[in-house]
Amino acid sequence: MLSPLAAFYKAVEEQPNRVYLRQPIDGKYQELSWAEVEIIARKMAYQLTALGINKGDKVALWSKNCAQWIMADLAIMMVGGVSVPLYPGQSKTNVQYVLEHSEAKLLFVGKHDNDKEVIDSIPQGFTTIGFPYYSGPVTHKWDDLVSHSNPDDFKPYIADLDEIMTLVYTSGTTGQPKGAVHTHKAFAFAANNFVEHVGIKSPDRAISFLPLAHVAERMIVEGQSYYGWFSISFVESLDSFADNIASVKPTLFFAVPRLWSKFQEGILGKVGGQKKLDLLLKIPVISSLIKNKIKKGLGLDKARLCGCGASPMPQALLEWFDRIDLPVMEGYGMTENLCYGTLSLPGQRSIGAVGKAFHQNQLKISSEGEILFKSPALMQGYYKDAQKTQEAFLDGFYRTGDKGEIDSQGFLRITGRVKELFKTTKGKYIAPAPIEGLLVSHVAIEQACVMGSGRNQPLAVVELSETARAMDKAEVKAQIEAHLQKVNSQLEHHERLDSLVLTQLAWTVESGLITPTLKVRRDTVEERYLQLVDEGTKGVIWGPEEAQAQSHQAA
Structure with missing residues (x-):
């Protein structure tokens, strides 16, 4: 090697x-x-x-x-x-x-x-x-x-x-x-196997914009280029992002769910909404033209492999991109195994699952339901931290901290985080991730955080999408109220959300609400919003900043 x-x-x-x-x-x-x-x-x-x-x-x-x-x-x-x-x-x-x-x-x-x-x-x-x-x-x-x-x-x-x-x-x-x-061996093992089993070749083109400090971009772009010998183009600025992609026309494209959601939002804005897109896609000749125009507009008309990772992509969003013939392959990995976990591939995909284990990667579920990995891509340990290193492994397997299930075909489904489970006053445990996945399926919701430890029922705080932030507040609230009812109808009684807090403020790294890899910082969101919602509050409400702004406008 x-x-x-x-x-x-x-x-x-x-x-x-x-x-x-x-x-x-x-x-x-x-x-x-x-x-x-x-x-x-x-x-x-x-x-x-x-x-x-x-x-x-x-x-x-x-x-x-x-x-x-x-x-x-x-x-x-x-x-x-x-x-x-x-x-x-x-x-x-x-x-x-x-x-x-x-x-x-x-x-x-x-x-x-x-x-x-x-x-x-x-x-x-x-x-x-x-x-x-x-x-x-x-x-x-x-x-x-x-x-x-x-x-x-x-x-x-x-x-x-x-x-x-x-x-x-x-x-x-x-x-x-x-x-x-x-x-070097772990890096070589992961990158080389990526290239061989995904089928990457030197004529391929990648565009690099997610942080190279993040293990996914480091492996999928930089690491694979050493073994796949393809070209890498960079993005000059946020303003030039769309033009850069359109210019490069990457054959390999990897993004996080938040960006795929932004793509969807932009597409719907240009075509005049979901109802109009649905109508256009029903007309055979027009449907093909619309799909090609959308992909060309994104700069992804030459993309042969589109991927997603870092956090779960809502099933509804995956299905939405399938409808425009731009299937997104989900993968699952972490810093500790160089992103060498599972991957979906064309012809080897199950919507709602994050793929099957990579070549020479042992995957199993512990008796507590935790996802465990073992492969040559695993880290040696945490630098200068023997205790956390010991806690991270179980019989040579890395403990991901995620809960999951493996179906009869070998596809892995993530059902939540081991440490994110919380208990209500009714003694019932709540897994936030599946509920959050249902919430963000609505185009008006950018991100969601479900919480409620020690309460009778859970609640959620959501960040509205850019489009929703520009809409009439009454209309947005009405849409989200209908969506909340739909979400609650799919949940067990103890999981149903008492209330949903709308925030128009963008969740940014600078605000401390998300990490540099765009994951929600639960502790910060809870600290900012949980104590502001009284026990027993029902329905959809505006967050304190928005409520204050509305009262000023009324005055």
């Missing part, structure tokens, strides 16, 4: 002049071949050595996705270093904790949405290398180091497979981040 760096060098040898990385600058793509990427990465590796970075030293990466991110990662591997990715939008507290806990000696820093917050987060005197798109002060600039490098005598280090390659810190919905220790 080739290590990630050795696999990269094999690609350089076999297709040196094929385009590998495509970076948009001022609306135009700058293209770098595999050979050009190798030269730049080696020049940076030479400079890392000159700066005192040796085998085993930790080097952090903190930037939005760009070509330099991947070249910096390659340079770290070339000196035998250990990469420590940081999420864009990560809090100052978490950034400083990870830098200190990982013992990082240097930080690559690049473009963020708010460079001032980044500047404030970097410890005084910490050695930094700034990517070309970063405006803050740095110790060294990427372009200066590359242009003044003479790496002719530098020989890249090819690590043994059992050596540590990276510390991937969890985004964490609660508590401090934990650093999952992954070897």
